[in-house]
Amino acid sequence: MTASRIGDYLDHIRQAAADAIAFVEGLSKEEFLEDRRTQQAVVVSLIIMGEASTKLMDQYPDFIASHSQIPWRSMRGMRNRIAHGYFDINLEVVWDTIQRALPDLLERLPVDPA
Template sequence: MIEAAEQALAFTQGRCRADLDGDAMLRMALTRAVEIVGEAAAQVSEAGRGELPAVPWPQIVGMRNRLIHAYFDINRNILWDTVLLALPALLQQLRATPGKG
């Protein structure tokens, strides 16, 4: 989860929201990175989730499902906000727990 989240954030360095509309490679990269975060979250056991109760597990997995199953109907604003607003907080939570991610 950590690696994919870090990659998503790296993809946005020096970029703005408008770039997401005009750059198919950026869209694909961010979509795939967020999918990977969600897939990894889906694999975390209930015990593991219990160690990080503040992490919004259902929302992370739900985002992954939305990206996978409704690929041609992705709200780019939500994707962008997820990367720039939600992933930094998620990374902070994951890094605060040794052995996670």
């Protein structure tokens, strides 16, 4: 039996969310919308979060069910929208996600995977 990777996946989500928030620190929305480098960095962070969420959902359904307050499907869905519609990314939604959803996620994300 292989060891659980839940803690690793949660750490990936936590780090990527913290990175995305840090990447826009000190920027206004308008500055973000004009800063392609920061946009790219944030998008990669959102992809990482979605990939880790997908792994958790696929491999640990009981854990997901016991932590239903976390928007696992939303993270996976955002990753899918980015990956499959890259040229149509709505940066307004990305900005709102960074400003509202990610700080809330970091507060609610389980620290101990048990």
